Amino acid sequence: MKEIGIGVIGTAFMGKAHSIAYASAGTAFGGQLRPRLEMVCDQDPHIAETKRAEMGFARCTTDPMDVVNDPKVDLISICVPNSVHKEIAIAALAAGKHVWCEKPMSTNLSDSQAMVDAAAASDQKTIVGYNxxxxxxxxxxxxxxxxxxxxxxxxxxxxxxxxxxxxxxxxxxxxxxxxxxxxxxxxxxxxxxxxxxxxxxxxxxxxxxxxxxxxxxxxxxxxxxxxxxxxxxxxxxxxxxxxxxxxxxxxxxxxxxxxxxxxxxxxxxxxxxxxxxxxxxxxxxxxxxxxxxxxxxxxxxxxxxxxxxxxxxxxxxxxxxxxxxxxxxxxxxxxxxxxxxxxxxxxxxxxxxxxxxxxxxxxxxxxxxxxxxx
CATH class of the missing domain: 3.30.360.10 (Dihydrodipicolinate Reductase; domain 2)
Structure with a gap:
């Protein structure tokens, strides 16, 4: 069985939904790839630490790029406002991370196209949260x-x-x-x-x-x-x-x-x-x-x-x-x-x-x- 390090950026409704899914997926589906909750991010340090403890992450941060650049993180969930999806997604793909991005991908087609181009230039997997x-x-x-x-x-x-x-x-x-x-x-x-x-x-x-x-x-x-x-x-x-x-x-x-x-x-x-x-x-x-x-x-x-x-x-x-x-x-x-x-x-x-x-x-x-x- 292999583990995959997880980073979640955003702790509101959708960030929590992703975190619960990560915690339950292995139990429900089994499989050889099990999520390991590494880092959660919120711009408020108090909320970041509270959510880290509540949701079982090893560490927390207030800077999304800490999650992107962490060597223990392999898959990143983007659960923050649409206007910052592009920056995080492109950086994550460039850093060799898989990306689960909530919808819509961005606020305009140009940014979404840039995200598609970054994914095409990467070997990583992407999915958009149309659940x-x-x-x-x-x-x-x-x-x-x-x-x-x-x-x-x-x-x-x-x-x-x-x-x-x-x-x-x-x-x-x-x-x-x-x-x-x-x-x-x-x-x-x-x-x-x-x-x-x-x-x-x-x-x-x-x-x-x-x-x-x-x-x-x-x-x-x-x-x-x-x-x-x-x-x-x-x-x-x-x-x-x-x-x-x-x-x-x-x-x-x-x-x-x-x-x-x-x-x-x-x-x-x-x-x-x-x-x-x-x-x-x-x-x-x-x-x-x-x-x-x-x-x-x-x-x-x-x-x-x-x-x-x-x-x-x-x-x-x-x-x-x-x-x-x-x-x-x-x-x-x-x-x-x-x-x-x-x-x-x-x-x-x-x-x-x-x-x-x-x-x-x-x-x-x-x-x-x-x-x-x-």
Whole structure:
């Protein structure tokens, strides 16, 4: 059994999710490559030390480059604001580290392309944190589509609503600033929907027309005690054409009251339909025609050990996996490719294809015109 040294940069929600996945992946999946928690980084020294102790890391730091340059670290998780992903990722790859980077890769295509170029010049593995596609039940749905269970794919339709910023009294943050975050709901939420569209249909989006809405144009900034302008989108919508010829619609919002993780999508086929709701992530809805009209309707499929790698966690169906379990599935894909070779999905190159769609939606929303995905 071989160990792989782990460094996590960022200790908030996503940094903690990565750290728990590292701690649990070996227990769930076994394998010959076991994570060893070496170093965690937070800009606040007190938080860094607290998280080091809580999450079981050997050391902590306030400087991301300490993690990048540490000889005991082999794999780095980037769980900090989008604007600094490029600098850390390129340095990590140059230092011979594998990289697990949260989405989106950066705030603009130029920086994301630079990250792809750095990965191409390296022998290291990369993966972007689109964890919703790593659900065993979602993989099973894609397998059914590829096997022709619903016939020829005719369309993809998706929504991803959250209420993270629904409260108009919620204070201003970096997520509401184009320079620090890039676009708003487009970068933070639409990217997940695009990743699902590409993964489930096996075809990338090639052309879009998009529209934005800034529902709350200014918010209180507690740092300056002033109202600051929100200059990126609260709501983003797009009509999409795919390279395969199918069409679809995509709609996301970060201000939809009541939606906690309202990612729902449908893949339409010539002989049926598959639909999924992330808030019920252990259920899949399948419709195929029946000769008996009394039996027409959607069937509910509950996740179980026959939807691999569900069986790495539980032996019985219907007992349900959770968000962190799916994050561990994502990590397992990365560890497997590091150990055995092959490609992750989405790698940095795949992540760039997703972000090209978001860029085209952004250009279309600004111009009011259809845009090709470049």
């Amino acid at each position: 919703y596609i790593q659900n065993p039940l979602v993989h099973a749905a894609r397998d059914m589509i590829n096997e022709g269970v619903i016939g020829e794919v005719t369309g993809f339709f998706g929504v991803y609503d959250v209420d993270n910023e629904a409260d108009p009294e919620r204070p201003y943050s970096w997520r509401m600033n184009r320079e620090l975050s890039g676009t708003g709901a487009n970068a933070d939420v639409m990217c997940h929907l695009v990743s699902v569209a590409h993964f489930m249909t096996g075809s990338n989006i090639s052309r879009v027309v998009g529209e934005y809405d800034i529902v709350y144009p200014d918010r209180h900034d507690p740092k300056t005690n002033t109202r600051k302008t929100v200059d990126n989108d609260d709501v983003c919508m797009a009509i999409a054409r795919f390279k395969s010829g199918i069409k679809g619609t995509l709609r996301v919002s970060r201000v939809a009251w009541g939606r906690k993780c309202g990612l729902s999508w449908e893949v339409h086929g010539s002989q049926g339909m598959i639909r999924f709701d992330q808030e019920r992530l252990n259920e899949l809805q399948l419709f195929t025609p029946s000769d008996d009209p009394r039996q027409q309707g959607f069937r509910t499929i509950l996740s179980g050990p026959y939807h691999k790698p569900y069986d790495a966690f539980l032996p019985n169906a219907g007992h349900t996996l959770g968000y962190i379990d799916v994050k561990a599935c994502e990590l397992n894909q990365l560890l497997t490719t590091i150990e055995q070779g092959g490609q992750t999905w989405p790698s940095f190159a795949d992540g760039l294809n997703i972000e090209k769609v978001m860029d085209a939606i952004d250009r279309s929303a600004m111009s009011g015109q259809w845009m090709d995905v470049e």
